[in-house]
């Protein structure tokens with residue numbers, strides 16, 4: 001059966017999903033999207049050749065609607081959609097920290113809702129999208145959601161109670177690596193390297209390490225031991241990381257991110 005999919009609020013994340021679905025072979029006739037501004041609508045129409053419609057038209061016509069507006073714009077969008085959205089439509093939310101109960105309360109009774117927390121590497125097809133079912137979402141709805149998010153990276157299912165932890169690790173995760181690259185580039189400058197060369201060295205080390213982590217199947221400790229020779233350079237650096245409490249700092253940092261995600265989900269500014 002043909003399934004029509006609409007992206008509502010086609011900004012950075014919405015556009016990444018739309019282009020991913022097109023690359024994965026969805027027919028453009030089965031895709032539609034919405035935008036708030038006319039120039040944005042024109043840009044999407046000419047870039048992807050898909051129909052750009054109003055939110056209400058999308059709610060009436062699509063079997064699956066992906067809500068990709070900012071969390072603070074969600075209540076207004078749901079108020080607009082609710083009177084027009086049949087209760088058998090799958091609603092997928094990509095909004096950070098908004099619980100499925102929020103959608104279930106505002107949409108017709110029984111509407112299946114799936115919550116997804118993507119991260120920015122979806123923009124380069126290396127994202128991680130963490131998926132949780134709302135109370136009316138079935139296995140079929142989860143499979144449908146995975147089909148939509150797989151073209152832009154990996155997907156992982158977790159119970160909704162673990163979404164705040166997943167947000168701390170995966171949603172914010174890329175930022176920690178950028179922070180490390182920034183700090184290590186500064187170190188390169190201290191050691192006398194020009195900034196661009198220091199940057200290239202660290203970025204390539206990060207890419208190489210990431211690919212080895214993903215493709216070797218080895219535990220990170222094994223991979224690190226392989227570059228840590230007796231009385232060598234790496235162990236001198238590791239001793240400094242340990243004595244400055246970097247491991248403990250990372251644990252505390254991710255705990256703080258998890259706590260903040262909980263606060264935001266409960267509506268605290």
Ligand SMILES: NC(=O)c1ccc[n+]([C@@H]2O[C@H](COP(=O)([O-])OP(=O)(O)OC[C@H]3O[C@@H](n4cnc5c(N)ncnc54)[C@H](OP(=O)(O)O)[C@@H]3O)[C@@H](O)[C@H]2O)c1
Nearest residue numbers: 009010011012013035036068069070071073094095096118
């Ligand atoms: N970017 C991330 O790292 C990331 C990661 C995980 C989850 N998310 C979630 O993904 C969602 C989208 O984030 P984003 O970074 O893609 O934001 P974005 O680029 O601002 O995209 C949101 C788009 O929605 C449009 N919009 C707002 N209200 C609308 C309405 N009523 N009707 C139609 N279009 C509307 C906005 O229009 P204007 O252009 O006029 O503002 C904008 O183009 C957010 O809920 C965010 O929490 C983002």
